Amino acid sequence: MVENNNTKISAKDVDVFYSEKQALNKISMDIKEKEVTALIGPSGCGKSTFLRCINRMNDLIEICKVTGSIKVDNEEIISSSTDVVSLRSKIGMVFQKPNPFPKSIFDNVAYGPSIHGLADTKSDLENIVITSLKKAGLYNEVKDRLNEPGTSLSGGQQQRLCIARAIAVNPEIILMDEPCSALDPIATAIIEELIDELRLNYTIIIVTHSMQQAARVSQKTCFFHLGELIESGETNKIFTNPDNTKTQDYITGRFG
Numbered sequence: 001m002v003e004n005n006n007t008k009i010s011a012k013d014v015d016v017f018y019s020e021k022q023a024l025n026k027i028s029m030d031i032k033e034k035e036v037t038a039l040i041g042p043s044g045c046g047k048s049t050f051l052r053c054i055n056r057m058n059d060l061i062e063i064c065k066v067t068g069s070i071k072v073d074n075e076e077i078i079s080s081s082t083d084v085v086s087l088r089s090k091i092g093m094v095f096q097k098p099n100p101f102p103k104s105i106f107d108n109v110a111y112g113p114s115i116h117g118l119a120d121t122k123s124d125l126e127n128i129v130i131t132s133l134k135k136a137g138l139y140n141e142v143k144d145r146l147n148e149p150g151t152s153l154s155g156g157q158q159q160r161l162c163i164a165r166a167i168a169v170n171p172e173i174i175l176m177d178e179p180c181s182a183l184d185p186i187a188t189a190i191i192e193e194l195i196d197e198l199r200l201n202y203t204i205i206i207v208t209h210s211m212q213q214a215a216r217v218s219q220k221t222c223f224f225h226l227g228e229l230i231e232s233g234e235t236n237k238i239f240t241n242p243d244n245t246k247t248q249d250y251i252t253g254r255f256g
Contacts, residue, residue, distance in 0.1 A: 006032060006033040006034075007030045007031070007032060007033070008031055008032060008033040008034075008072065008073065008172070008173065008203045009030070009031040009054060009070065009071070009072050009173070009203070009205075010029075010030050010031075010069075010070070010071045010074075011027055011028055011029050011030075011031075011050075011053075011068070011069070011070045011071075012028045012068055012069040012070075013026050013027075013028055013067075013068040013069065014026070014027040014028070014050070014053060014066065014067070014068035014069070014070060014078075015027075015066070015067045015068055016046070016049050016050075016053065016058065016064065016065070016066050016067075017064070017065045018061070018063050018064055019063045022227060023046055023049045023227055024046045024049055024050055024053075024227050024228075025227045025228050026068075026228070027046075027050055027068070027228075027229045028229070029222055029229060029232050031203065031205060031220070032203070032219075032220065033203050034199055034200065034201070034202065034203055035199060035203065035204070035218075035219040035220060036195060036196075036199050036204045036205075036206060036217050036218040036219055036220075037203075037204070037205045037206070037218060037219070037220045037221070037222065038205075038206050038207075038208055038213075038214035038217065038218035038220070038221045038222070038235065039051065039205065039206070039207045039208070039221075039222050039224060040208060040209075040211060040214050040221060040222070040223055040224070040250075041223055041224035041225050041230075041250070042225065042250070042255070043209070045224040045225050045226060045227065046224045046226075046227045046228075047207040047224050048177050048178075048207050050224070051175050051177055051205060051207050053066055053070055053078070054070060054072070054077075054091060054173070054175060054205065055087065055088050055091040055093055055175060056077065056078075056082070056084050056087060056088070057093070059084065066078055072087070072090070072091075072173070073172075089112075089116055089169050089171065090171055090172050090173060091171055091172070091173045091174075091175060092163075092166030092167060092169065092171040092173070092174045092175065092202075093166060093174075093175045093176075093177070094159070094162050094163055094166055094174065094175070094176045094177070094179045095162070095177050095179075096177050096178040096179070096181050096182060097182050098155055098158035098159040098161070098162050098182065099162060100149075100150030100151055100153070100158050100161050100162060100165075101150060102149065102150075102151060103149070103150060104146065104147045104148060104149060104150065105133075105142050105145065105146050105147070105148060105149070105150050105153070105161060106129055106146040106147060108150040108161055108164075108165050109128075109129040109132050109133060109161070109164050109165050109168045110125050110128070110129050110168070111165065111168075112165060112168050112169040113125060113128045113129075113168050113169060116169055118169065118170065128168055129146075129164075129168065132164040132165070132167050132168040133161075133164045135164065135167055135197075135198070136160045136161070136163040136164035136167065136194065137160060137190065137193075137194050137197075138157060138160040138161060138164055141157060142157070142161075154187070155182060155183055155184075155187060156183050156184070156186070156187025156188075156190060156191065157187075159179060159180075159182075159183060159187070159191060160190070160191070160194065163179075163191075163194065163198075167198070167202070171202065172202065172203060173202065173203045173204075173205070174198065174202045174203070174204045174205075175204075175205050176195075176204065176205070176206040176207065177207045178207055178208055178209060179191055179206065180192070180208075180210070180213065181209060188213075192213065192216055192217050195217045196217060199219075206218065211239070211251060214235065214239075215235060215239050218235045219234070219235055220232065220233065220234060220235060221233070221234075221235040221238040221239070223238065223242075223244075223246075223247045223250060225246055225250070230244050230246050230247055231243055231244045231246075231247045238251075239251060
């Protein structure tokens with residue numbers, strides 16, 4: 001495997017507080033471009049909190065304070081001068097529960113490109129929608145029903161619709177917060193296959209409760225525990241020969 005030295009996201013000494021409670025403590029890691037990085041660890045250990053730092057979603061929580069440094073393409077994003085709208089157009093987000101808008105399948109995908117002014121004409125917009133649905137592996141299943149509501153799709157299809165919606169604005173990074181936890185095994189397998197294809201063009205960070213999933217889809221794994229990053233490294237090494245006994249204990253099911 002060719003070593004990938006292109007760092008896309010670099011976090012250094014990231015602390016997160018909710019009022020007085022510290023949720024993350026001095027998190028430092030580099031995330032490589034066009035790789036899948038899995039964040040694993042028990043519930044409440046800080047995985048999703050860290051994920052939400054990358055697209056500044058924690059800004060929406062009044063009592064939340066984030067300090068330290070996170071750079072995307074070498075630009076500091078934890079700064080009051082950061083243009084959060086343009087940052088979020090670069091970073092797509094897929095949530096735990098599929099959340100299509102109460103609109104047609106077409107309009108779900110067209111929404112982002114429309115508000116960001118990415119399409120000059122109706123046919124440009126159609127091209128973006130079709131391309132995004134194809135990239136999300138959904139187009140063949142929905143091509144005859146683009147005017148039907150997105151909510152009429154099955155759970156797994158809704159999640160792929162949300163992925164199509166995320167990639168329609170041409171992001172560089174996709175954040176996924178337990179994207180398969182509400183799905184059955186067949187829908188999960190389809191999403192995992194899709195993640196493998198998407199990483200050719202996007203940098204992907206996935207929070208997952210499933211260690212099997214992390215082992216299957218990621219190139220790098222980061223193990224969080226009680227708000228600290230215990231260990232990060234090549235997925236294969238983390239799962240077969242971790243350096244830290246806490247990682248070993250979690251992976252072998254002794255706690256968590």
